[in-house]
Amino acid sequence: MWRSVYQARLIPQVSRGLVRSRPVSSRLGLPTLARFYNNGPTYRRFNNSYGGYNGGWSISRILLNRTSRNYLTFFLGGSVVFYVANLEEAPVTGRKRCIWIPRSLELKIGDYSYKSIMRESGRYILPESHPLTKKVENVFSRILEAAYKDPSVDKTLLDGINWQIHVVNDPKGPPNAFVLPGGKVFVYSSILPICKNDDGLATVLSHEFSHQLARHTAENLSKAPIYSMIGIVMYTITGVDVINNLLLDGLLRMPASRQMETEADYIGLMIMARACFNPDESIRLWKRMSEFEKSHHLGANGILEFLSTHPASDTRIQNMHKWLGKAKQIYEESDCSSIRGYYSGLKNSIFGNDKPEFQIVRF
Known part of the structure; x- marks a missing residue:
């Protein structure tokens, strides 16, 4: 009962540069239009950071890239093996859970x-x-x-x-x-x-x-x-x-x-x-x-x-x-x-x- 629980959190902090985009009109030349699409459209998120496609990684890009999919498959497969290898039974209840932290x-x-x-x-x-x-x-x-x-x-x-x-x-x-x-x-x-x-x-x-x-x-x-x-x-x-x-x-x-x-x-x-x-x-x-x-x-x-x-x-x-x-x-x-x-x-x-x-x- 008694409020003592050990927990660890990792809150990722991602900072992005502020990119200003101008409206696209028929008067824009082709190089300007190309630069616009290269930089990508931006939008402001709820936490006041800017985001958009800037050539970084995303879930969709990983799934579309064959090499990334292979790495993801190996990672998930290794995680399952690691999880099963470290399963332990709790006393009395017999509940199985993964514990890999050493006793020391x-x-x-x-x-x-x-x-x-x-x-x-x-x-x-x-x-x-x-x-x-x-x-x-x-x-x-x-x-x-x-x-x-x-x-x-x-x-x-x-x-x-x-x-x-x-x-x-x-x-x-x-x-x-x-x-x-x-x-x-x-x-x-x-x-x-x-x-x-x-x-x-x-x-x-x-x-x-x-x-x-x-x-x-x-x-x-x-x-x-x-x-x-x-x-x-x-x-x-x-x-x-x-x-x-x-x-x-x-x-x-x-x-x-x-x-x-x-x-x-x-x-x-x-x-x-x-x-x-x-x-x-x-x-x-x-x-x-x-x-x-x-x-x-x-x-x-x-x-x-x-x-x-x-x-x-x-x-x-x-x-x-x-x-x-x-x-x-x-x-x-x-x-x-x-x-x-x-x-x-x-x-x-x-x-x-x-x-x-x-x-x-x-x-």
């Missing part, structure tokens, strides 16, 4: 992001010995253990990672949580009252953790050159940057981002169930999140979801209802009933039935 680059991006966040929010991070940090650490440890038990998860993404938990107690920070490539986990204390309990926190952490299990960062980076090439082709046709970017966002980038968010919801729900967290709480968590968004005029609803990187909370609640049967099956197969009964009885005897487990710490 993914980790470098995670390290760069970690240093940047620490410079900005390091002074707000609670110490490792703080009860809230320990609470988050315990919940995440169970999720990590459940991921190891899932046969569809690539264990090489988990081995050798230095997992670190950071609770950011920034009074001005929005409700947020994310897991960076390389194992750095960040939870902002403002999201803890929305989580309300361990199961709600597990919903959030398992979702963010699932982004790394599915390598969504690398998937986004792998798609960036494709978006750039499509943008260049569209620019040669329309010559309008703004409309091209809106079309790319609405038809490609945003739907792909929402697909990955939905996939992380599904993977996270199954992993939290395997970790013996109550999957029913995921629906209640998203209801609380929806109420928070509405009270603060946030979130994507209705037509706004079309241009949002994340599904609307109401959409996520509907999805959770559809997936709940599968999650409960995993929960039962993991023999969680006896564990949950003991844990719930112990917790209620100490804290009572309705008392939230999390509160924002103020200094």
